[in-house]
Amino acid sequence: MNPSTALARVLVDELVRGGVRDVVLAPGSRSAPLAYAVQQAERAGRLRLHVRVDERTAGFLALGLAKGSGLPVPVITTSGTAVANLHPAVLEAHHTGVPLVVLSADRPHELRGTGANQTTTQPGIFGSAVRWSADLPAPESVESVGAFHRSTVCRALAAALDLLGSGGAASHRGPAHLNVSFRDPLTPDLLRHSDTPGPDSGSSATPGRAGSDVHEGRADGLPWVMPPAPSMAMSWGGVEHVPRTLVVLGDLGSVIPSQQVLDWARRHGYPVVAEPFGDHDREGTAPHGPLLLTAQDWLASHRPDRVLVAGRVTLSRAVAALLRTAGVRVEVCTTSADWPDPGHVVHAVHPISALLDSNDAMADDAWAASWRDAGSTVAQAVSASTAEWGTGLAVGSLVGESLPEGARLFVGSSNPVRDLDLGMAPRGARLSVVANRGLAGIDGCLSTAIGLALTTDAPSYAWVGDLTFLHDANALAIGPDEPHPDLTILVTNDGGGGIFRTLEHGAPERSADFGRIFGTPTGTDFEALCRAHGIRHVLARTREEAAAALSAAPEGITVVEVPVDPESHREAHAELRRVAREALAISG
Structure with missing residues (x-):
């Protein structure tokens, strides 16, 4: 079996498992793998296929089928203007909350922008009219067709049906777009009379979850992922009792x-x-x-x-x-x-x-x-093997001990959040921890922390690394007529990109390449930077000095700089893991 056939059969199989019963097809060459797959599924009695020679007509047919059944209905097109001809039906589905699923075939991504025939930028073509969209690259091998593709189909159906929404008339149902690239060959391998076509014919199985084969799907016949779906024909699982x-x-x-x-x-x-x-x-x-x-x-x-x-x-x-x-x-x-x-x-x-x-x-x-x-x-x-001062883990432990009841802590990405996660001991005092984990970037963290502090009476703190601080240093430029927060900003200064020292890039055998392209030391004088903005700066070299600065009630903006040994991150984390393993081994 070739990769395009394998991908098409997996996508169609998962659509059927997810409740799809009707599919509309507008024929084309690039979409041929999907055409063969849906025809095979119809012959097996798994769905009903509708073929139309005009994409605009095909789109509105799928819209009507979805309106009448309440189930998602995919419409399959080839690449190029064929996809654009679906836009009127997509807009109608958008404004009326109909679960239309566009399944558009595409040329391989490297052909975009090259003048290749029947090739344009199809991802995003429907703009904000779709509830969800994904761009699936062409698989390089049968083995690369896997759980990612099945779970992506589940996401498309969940978005179209608004499965986690209200489920009522005002729910956020609507169209979804799944753009799929295919490479030649686009036709299935010819079978001998003794061969029996199936989802994994002629292929080696890609490992999936226990009890499931990615090409065959779940052994129980259900979708790869089971979101709640009260409006669909099949019965989906709830929160069941599992003692362990x-x-x-x-x-x-x-x-x-x-x-x-x-x-x-x-x-x-x-x-x-x-x-x-x-x-x-x-x-x-x-x-x-x-x-x-x-x-x-x-x-x-x-x-x-x-x-x-x-x-x-x-x-x-x-x-x-x-x-x-x-x-x-x-x-x-x-x-x-x-x-x-x-x-x-x-x-x-x-x-x-x-x-x-x-x-x-x-x-x-x-x-x-x-x-x-x-x-x-x-x-x-x-607790018995306290991390040495000068490590991020020791700072994490101190933060957990020093912040008062009801404090709100904004923690930056990279090392601070991980040192807090691993280093903070259990505490009975309530602590609210906030972070920008949507994309886990280091940009805008000081501005976020200032905004949080301006919305609460709780004692407000932030903990960031030196590069995160520098990335948003302009947040400290607050005009004299603007509201000013009470916020203590802790900066662990390890002289650059310390997070990379805990990853494969920081391995000792890669040290020759590390400093320039990952460590990125800046040598910035933080005291001078704070002075330029009229911000109080405290250099805390010892644990006692840091504890005193963090224990003081925030008043205005105070920056507490704690120097950290950049070489300590990797070994400190490894030592903590060793301590945990040995303690559990001894306890049995």
């Missing part, structure tokens, strides 16, 4: 208080591993949870059957590895149809309200207790 459930709490933003999720997990006895974001009580989570997950031997014998992810998880590679573990069912609770699933491993998606309203049964008590005991063991071991 681990809750992973990520960034929920400002839609739902993270404390509500923590309270739900506590009522049912589920252990919680949490990123540092949110307003929840840190005593209700596994201390140093990401460290616990790095202890592979312990984790292998205490593996959850289900991981329930609430919010976006963006920090820990250990959490990402757990979600990819074979045999672990992953479900996501989210506040929008754009659910987080970078590893394409999610089995089911629930509105966050479904989680909070569910009457799930209690956890496996002995298993849950083993997670709580392990968290205490790791916390004691980390």
Whole structure:
């Protein structure tokens, strides 16, 4: 089987699994893989195919089918003006909330802008008229057709149906656009009489989740990802009872208080591993949870059957590895149809309200207790081996100890947020942690922190690295007639891009290339910069000096600069992981 045929069959198979029953086709050469796939599906009795020679007519036919059935209806076109001819139907679907799905074939991306025949820039062609869009590159091999493609189809259907919206007449249903590039050959391989066509004919299977083959799809016949779909013909899963459930709490933003999720997990006895974001009580989570997950031997014998992810998880590679573990069912609770699933491993998606309203049964008590005991063991071991001052982890520990009850902390991307995640010990005092994790950039962090401080009476703090500070230093240029916040800004100065020292680029064997293109030292005088803006600057070289500066109530803008050894990041994190593993091994 060639890559284009494999991709087309997987996409059509997943559309059918997602509830599609009618497909409209306007013939063309570049869309041939999809044409063969939908014809094969019709012959198997899986869908009803409608062929039209005019794309404008095809678009409105699909619109009518979707209006009448309430189900998503894909319309397939070839590349070029064929796609543009669907725009009137897409606009109608946009303004009337009809789940029309445009499945446009495209030439390989390297032909765009070259004058190649029947080639234009198709992604974004419908502008804001579509609820969701994706641009799928042409696969280079059969093996490269995988879970990404199936989960992308699920996203398109969820957006078109507004599955996580209100579900009523005023819901945000509408058109979605899936642009798919195909390379030659565009026709299926000719089969011998003894061959039986199927989704994976002549191909080697690409590994998927346990019990599922990516080319065949889920063994139970359901979609690759199961969002709630009350209006669709099939029955979808809810928040079921799984006694050995681990809750992973990520960034929920400002839609739902993270404390509500923590309270739900506590009522049912589920252990919680949490990123540092949110307003929840840190005593209700596994201390140093990401460290616990790095202890592979312990984790292998205490593996959850289900991981329930609430919010976006963006920090820990250990959490990402757990979600990819074979045999672990992953479900996501989210506040929008754009659910987080970078590893394409999610089995089911629930509105966050479904989680909070569910009457799930209690956890496996002995298993849950083993997670709580392990968290205490790791916390004691980390406390006994305090990180040396001059490391980001030591600063993270100090921040957790020093900030007052009810404080609001904005934490920048790169090392500070990770040092807070790993280094902050359990604390009973409430602490609200906010970050820009949408794209996790270092731009605009000081301006964000100032804006947050101007909207609350809570003691306000920010913790950023030196490059993040410099990137938005103009935020300190506040005119005399403007509102001024009370904000203490902690800057850990490691002389450049310290985050890269914890990654593969910072390996000792790559040191010759590191400084110029990753370390990027600036040598900026932070005291002079603050003086230019009339901002108070405190240089805290010792732990005691930093503790005193952070313990003082914020008044105006104060910048507290803490020098950090740039060579310490990699070894400090490795040592922390070693301490956790050894403590758990000793405790059994």
